[in-house]
Amino acid sequence: MTTQAIGTTTWVVADGYIPPGSTGPAPAMTSHDSICMLNAGSDPAHVTIEVFYTDREPVGPYELTVPARRAHHQRINDLRGPEPILPGIDYCLVIRSDRPLVVQHTRLDSRQAENALMSTIAYPASL
């Protein structure tokens, strides 16, 4: 089993938005934005997240640790840090790590009766 680190250390999510309102049983069907991270390496990854908004200065850092050889799927709704990230507001994320990660961005939108999904590998920035 390999423990080789994979990915890069700066990632961007440009379309951040937590849909305001949900249909169906919580928490599974609660509308959410998520960043899904893999730390395939043998050292813990210390991750900081900055949140950029349309009409005010960025907020952050939000901090979390992804242990060695672990997946970590983080709902933005649940981020603990300087302040909550509110539903219904446009934002972008810059995710930095001291170890290589891979980041995928996924939204579940259950504002209407049936849920919609979207996902993309985030933008890997070589900074």
Add this chain to the structure above:
Amino acid sequence: MTTQAIGTTTWVVADGYIPPGSTGPAPAMTSHDSICMLNAGSDPAHVTIEVFYTDREPVGPYELTVPARRAHHQRINDLRGPEPILPGIDYCLVIRSDRPLVVQHTRLDSRQAENALMSTIAYPASL
């Protein structure tokens, strides 16, 4: 808090289409195509957008500014410029900026009773 620019200066959206028709309360559930942009740097980004069509010459530039350290989620439906971009027509976008950006393309389609979503990081062209 960093103000380092991230991304690149030319981006392409190849599947542009504003679904003609919507279900649900406007504007949140109005069918739309969006380009979600991050300017993480310390200078405003001047952005020009060219729209390519199937059967006529490209139209543009559409111009907008993304301030320093700001997110800007732009519905294509709402672009102001040479002419409106109409629903129900296939198009592609070339997005150019004088400062690095990251661009993500998202569509919400509410033509039928429940909305559908799709999203992808746009294509970063190194021109």
Add this chain to the structure above:
Amino acid sequence: MTTQAIGTTTWVVADGYIPPGSTGPAPAMTSHDSICMLNAGSDPAHVTIEVFYTDREPVGPYELTVPARRAHHQRINDLRGPEPILPGIDYCLVIRSDRPLVVQHTRLDSRQAENALMSTIAYPASL
């Protein structure tokens, strides 16, 4: 207005599938797989498409031309060539062009009463 070519000349769609069955008015809501292409350059792009299957040899080439400075959104359902590409069958596509293109892959699935969407920039291969 620029006419500079953007993109690359080989692209891959790995998840090809035309959902068998549709709900809603044709052709807009007919289930389909599409490759959305931009030729931003000043010369026509001659495109060949090979279709790879699970249990038999690849089929192709399917040929089409994307004129200079044009978008071309091609439903796979409608490809004309050696043989039709059937609904309900897994496939992959290799798209080659003599001029740079950008390719985005999108599916609309209306097998159930409300449509679902997915989209991703295709994989740009530097061959």
Add this chain to the structure above:
Amino acid sequence: MTTQAIGTTTWVVADGYIPPGSTGPAPAMTSHDSICMLNAGSDPAHVTIEVFYTDREPVGPYELTVPARRAHHQRINDLRGPEPILPGIDYCLVIRSDRPLVVQHTRLDSRQAENALMSTIAYPASL
């Protein structure tokens, strides 16, 4: 017809999740996560998959072969190997091959009455 290998040999899916529950006829509308792979080359590709979890050590390798010049769309639900991959659990995948592949990640979620879809080209890691 070309048989040139395309792609790279290490790929990552960061948002792995099999939705627990389905609506509609099996197997087509059964909720699933899939990795869709193209081996465009002239030699079989031997693929190993490692599964990373949130709170325990990775599991693998899961092994499969993609024949020369073939598409292979693999539902994660159906992977045979050290142990089943269970619905309702977050995971990430590292996919390694001895020959170049292209990998796209797609989910169909039919927990609610109408299905939702998401797809992205996986992250190509140059290891």
